[in-house]
Amino acid sequence: MASVMQIWPDDYQSLWDIKYHDYVIEVKWSKIPFEDYKRLAQEYAQCGHLIFENVIESGHNNVKSDMWFFCGIFLLRQSMELGLKALICRVCNRKNEIQKNFKDCCHDLWKLFLRYSEKGENYISSDEKQWLIHYLASIEEVDEKSDMFRFPFEDAFLAQYRDKFLNNISVANNMEQAYHLIKKCINCGTYDHDFQFEAEWSPEFLILASHGIGNCYLCEPVSDHGFHTKITGYIQAADFIFSNCEKNHLGERLYPLIFLLRNAIELCLKRLFYASVDNGVTRHVFLSKRRSHLLKKDLWKNVRPMIQHYASESDADLKIIDIVEDQILELDALDKNGDCFRYPTTYSLEYRCNDREFDVKNVYEYMSAVINFLEGCDSMLDVISDFESEMRSYYSDCYDYYDY
Structure with a gap:
C-alpha cells in the first residue's frame, strides 16, 4: 500500500x-433500533478509548496531546449520545414517541438521560445517577451542539479557556466512567467486568491542569483560524484507527473511521x-x-x-x-x-x-x-x-x- x-x-x-x-x-443492521444504537455506541466508545489510551501512553507528545485528544473527546461524547438514544428506543413503545424525543433532545445528553429516567427504569444506584446527571449537565454547558471539538473553537470558549491545559487523564477517565454508567443501564444493571465506579471523581467535563506535560494545550493560533489543530488531529486519528485495526474488526471501525475522514474533508x-x-x-x-x-x-x-x-x-x-x-x-x-x-x-x-x-x-x-x-x-x-x-x-x- x-x-x-x-x-x-x-x-x-x-x-x-x-x-x-x-x-x-x-x-x-438488525432493524431493531435499540440493538443498533447500542452496537454503534460501543463501536464509537472503542475508537475513543483507543485514541485516549494512545495519547496518554505517548507521554509528552504534543501532536497527540493537543490534537488527537479532541477526536477522543468527540468519539466518547458521541458514544454517550448513541447509548442514551438506545435507551430511549428501549423504553418508548411507539415510533413517534422515539422520534419526538430524538428531535426534542437532539444532541443534549442531559435531556436524553432525563427523558429515559422519566420512563421508570432504574439500573444504577442513587450515587451513580447523581454523578451522571451532574456530569452530563457539565458537558452541555460547554458542548451543547456536539461540535465544540470538531471545528475551530468559538470566541466564547477561547475567552474562558485560551492558553489553559486540560488534564487529559482526568477528562478521559470521567468520559469513560460516564459511558460505562450509561452502558450499565443498557445492560440492565450489569457492569463490564473491568469497570468500577469512582464516586470521588468530580463530575466535571473539562478538568484543568497546571502544566502542559502530557496534557492538552487549549490554544489556537490566529494565523490559521484554528483549523490546523483540528485537521491534523482528525486525519492522524483516522490513520491510527485504520492502521491499528485487525481485519476481523473492520466492521466495528467503519462508521467512526468514515465520520472522522468526512469531518476532515x-x-x-x-x-x-x-x-x-x-x-x-x-x-x-x-x-x-x-x-x-x-x-x-x-x-x-x-x-x-x-x-x-x-x-x-x-x-x-x-x-x-x-x-x-x-x-x-x-x-x-x-x-x-x-x-x-x-x-x-x-x-x-x-x-x-x-x-x-x-x-x-x-x-x-x-x-x-x-x-x-x-x-x-x-x-x-x-x-x-x-x-x-x-x-x-x-x-x-x-x-x-x-x-x-
Missing part, C-alpha cells in the same frame, strides 16, 4: 470499488474559505456558508472557482479538479449532512445505509486522497497569498516614490 501522504485522487476510483477483498465488510474545505488571496470567496459567501455541513452545495461549489483560477494561472493540469469534484459529489450523495455514519438511522428511524458492501481500505484511500488534494490547495494558496501581499507592498512603495 502506498503511503497515505502519496495517495492522490484517481480518475478511475469510486467509493464503492472493491479492490482489496480482505478488507470487504457488509453493513447490516469538511474542515479542509472550510479552511479554504479563509484563504487571504485576491480572488478568494466573497465576503457574502464567507459569512453565509462557512458554517454549513453541505460538501457539494455550500462548500466545494464556492471554493472550486478560486482553486481553478489560480491553477489556471500556473498552467496546472485542471483535470484533477474535475476528478476531485466527482469524488466530493459521490461523498455528498452518500452523506450530505455529515450524519450518515454518526447514527444508524435518521430521526425518522429510517436506515440510510444498510445491506451495503464497503472495501474499508479503498474507502480510506479514497477519502485520504481527497484530503491530500485539499491540503495541497491550502499550501498553494498560502504561497500565492504571500506573493500577492509582497506585490501589493512593492507597488505601493513605487507609487509612494513617484508621488514624492
Whole structure:
C-alpha cells in the first residue's frame, strides 16, 4: 500500500470499488433500533478509548496531546449520545414517541438521560445517577451542539479557556466512567467486568491542569483560524484507527473511521474559505456558508472557482479538479449532512445505509486522497497569498516614490 501522504485522487476510483477483498465488510443492521444504537455506541466508545489510551501512553507528545485528544473527546461524547438514544428506543413503545424525543433532545445528553429516567427504569444506584446527571449537565454547558471539538473553537470558549491545559487523564477517565454508567443501564444493571465506579471523581467535563506535560494545550493560533489543530488531529486519528485495526474488526471501525475522514474533508474545505488571496470567496459567501455541513452545495461549489483560477494561472493540469469534484459529489450523495455514519438511522428511524458492501481500505484511500488534494490547495494558496501581499507592498512603495 502506498503511503497515505502519496495517495492522490484517481480518475478511475469510486467509493464503492472493491479492490482489496480482505478488507470487504457488509453493513447490516438488525432493524431493531435499540440493538443498533447500542452496537454503534460501543463501536464509537472503542475508537475513543483507543485514541485516549494512545495519547496518554505517548507521554509528552504534543501532536497527540493537543490534537488527537479532541477526536477522543468527540468519539466518547458521541458514544454517550448513541447509548442514551438506545435507551430511549428501549423504553418508548411507539415510533413517534422515539422520534419526538430524538428531535426534542437532539444532541443534549442531559435531556436524553432525563427523558429515559422519566420512563421508570432504574439500573444504577442513587450515587451513580447523581454523578451522571451532574456530569452530563457539565458537558452541555460547554458542548451543547456536539461540535465544540470538531471545528475551530468559538470566541466564547477561547475567552474562558485560551492558553489553559486540560488534564487529559482526568477528562478521559470521567468520559469513560460516564459511558460505562450509561452502558450499565443498557445492560440492565450489569457492569463490564473491568469497570468500577469512582464516586470521588468530580463530575466535571473539562478538568484543568497546571502544566502542559502530557496534557492538552487549549490554544489556537490566529494565523490559521484554528483549523490546523483540528485537521491534523482528525486525519492522524483516522490513520491510527485504520492502521491499528485487525481485519476481523473492520466492521466495528467503519462508521467512526468514515465520520472522522468526512469531518476532515469538511474542515479542509472550510479552511479554504479563509484563504487571504485576491480572488478568494466573497465576503457574502464567507459569512453565509462557512458554517454549513453541505460538501457539494455550500462548500466545494464556492471554493472550486478560486482553486481553478489560480491553477489556471500556473498552467496546472485542471483535470484533477474535475476528478476531485466527482469524488466530493459521490461523498455528498452518500452523506450530505455529515450524519450518515454518526447514527444508524435518521430521526425518522429510517436506515440510510444498510445491506451495503464497503472495501474499508479503498474507502480510506479514497477519502485520504481527497484530503491530500485539499491540503495541497491550502499550501498553494498560502504561497500565492504571500506573493500577492509582497506585490501589493512593492507597488505601493513605487507609487509612494513617484508621488514624492
